[in-house]
Amino acid sequence: MGENQKIPKILVFSTEKISDPAIDLAGLLKKHYPPTVYVVNVPCSSSVKPKWILHAFKKGFDGVFIAADGSDCQYSETCTFNTGEIVRKTHDLMKKKGIEPSRLKMAAICSVCSDPFVKQMKSFIEALI
Numbered sequence: 001m002g003e004n005q006k007i008p009k010i011l012v013f014s015t016e017k018i019s020d021p022a023i024d025l026a027g028l029l030k031k032h033y034p035p036t037v038y039v040v041n042v043p044c045s046s047s048v049k050p051k052w053i054l055h056a057f058k059k060g061f062d063g064v065f066i067a068a069d070g071s072d073c074q075y076s077e078t079c080t081f082n083t084g085e086i087v088r089k090t091h092d093l094m095k096k097k098g099i100e101p102s103r104l105k106m107a108a109i110c111s112v113c114s115d116p117f118v119k120q121m122k123s124f125i126e127a128l129i
Contacts, residue, residue: 007034007125008036008125008128010034010061010065010121012037012039013065013066014042015042015043015068016042016043018111019045019067019068019110022112022113022114022117023117026114031115033117033122045083046082050086050090057094062103064105065105065120065121066083066105067108087106090104103128105120
């Protein structure tokens with residue numbers, strides 16, 4: 001990134017039991033990702049509402065990342081499918097509002113996936129620039 005380049009602001013929806021430990025571990029291990037990444041805890045990734053995502057864009061976030069539970073979700077066997085449907089519906093809403101769908105991303109992040117989380121954040125930041 002250039003010296004005068006603005007670092008995109010990303011809102012991460014992270015799950016309390018699955019992806020939060022990975023994000024915490026990244027901090028403990030001093031794995032660096034931009035300080036413009038903000039994390040909000042949710043019980044399950046399929047509980048994220050499209051209106052929350054759209055609100056984040058309205059409030060100035062450049063990107064939204066859903067750290068999905070994947071197959072480890074304790075609440076629902078269909079969590080990954082349900083979260084994918086939320087992303088699909090939100091992408092449709094974003095198109096209607098003139099928001100580039102690539103500004104919303106989802107990936108499964110397990111409890112020990114600190115490296116993959118950091119890589120996801122860095123690649124998402126680069127894609128948003």
